[in-house]
Amino acid sequence: MSSQGPKQVLFAQFAAVAKTLGHAHRLELLEQLAQGERSVEVLAQKTGLSIANASQHLQHMRRAGLVASRRDGKFVYYQLADDSVLDVLAALRVVAERNMAEVEQVVRSYFNERDALEAVSREELLQRSRAGAVTVLDVRPEDEFVLGHLPGAVNIPLRALEKRLSELDPANEIVAYCRGPYCVLSYEAVAALRARGFKARRLEDGLPEWRAAGLPVISGSA
Template sequence: MNRDAYAHVARIGKAISSGNRLELLELLAQAEQSVDSLSRLSGMGVTTVSAHLQVLKGAGLVRTRRDGTRIHYRLAGPEVAGLFVAMKNMAARVLPGLSAIDGEKDSGSGRDDSVPLIRTIEEIREAYMLDVRPAHEYQAGHYPGAASIPLDGLASRIGEVPRDRRVIVYCRGEFCLLARDAARLMRGQGIDAYAMDEGVLEWRASGDVDLTATA
């Protein structure tokens, strides 16, 4: 038996055994990010983020690019997103009820998530697609033809959303609550809004969506 091979696979398993590191991988599936950016988006301290990234890099899951004094991180390839999604799907099978909605309820928010979900790509034809992730993530890759209104600016830009079409909102992935929060806000304004039950993480993993990047 090749024990070195087993050890390396185990090293990858150890690298992804942290929920915080999985969150960082999901963020890196959206766009190349600096340590400062990942710290801001995740709410983790810069030192903590840097330590987690070194573990992920040591396992070959992320790569780096230097720009002057700043180092940018990215996924080593779409198969890393695929590994995350495979783990998530396995967790859903062996831990019944696991979902972003359950996570929201368990968080103590006390909210009942009544936002209807869109679960397949086939359901989104003729709809107005809205990306509510931060602008730099949208620019790095988005659903073709989707509009960009980051969640933190949606309330002030609600007039840009059409009221004569079904609106489908997506964000980073199944565990991301941005789309649900956005759809809930719009439904409160009388807009026929739905949230995607998947997002950029799943699309990068499957290759089912040819994500569009903008300069």
């Protein structure tokens, strides 16, 4: 009777984690959880899934060690297991960008069309924001901003940007950020701001990567 060696056992477990990630809805749920802890109900609403479907996906990811959960009364809350999950998602993105023609086409036709300029690095933004040389603009919804945001950030969700342009100083460069490297909110915000004469750029990634780098994050409303 044959038995698996330790390497085969490990590879089988690694494959189980990879299989768990193999669903677009689960990647979208992880993007939401990268913003902070959420209840199943909120995650379902954010991703357009039914509560039952969202719960099923989350349970699969909990069993694979990708997320952790806690119960508070009738509600179950989820969060990322740890920042290593962000590393896995980043690695997936890099491999796909480099080796899949369809991904490269989407990046070129959608994202680069809206913003072909080099994004602002975390280090540059931290330095310039501390010097008061830039306006940091968080274009995520208000509830995500409350969970955590960059120090000194102004929260104007993309849907409200047009009506609240008067709150932004056109003399200051604006650096917009949202959920991650390919969050469309920051791309759309930068394109809209430039069309109205503002000097605007994007942060190279988003709040989760900023937090994972050990940089300061503030919670609560402005």
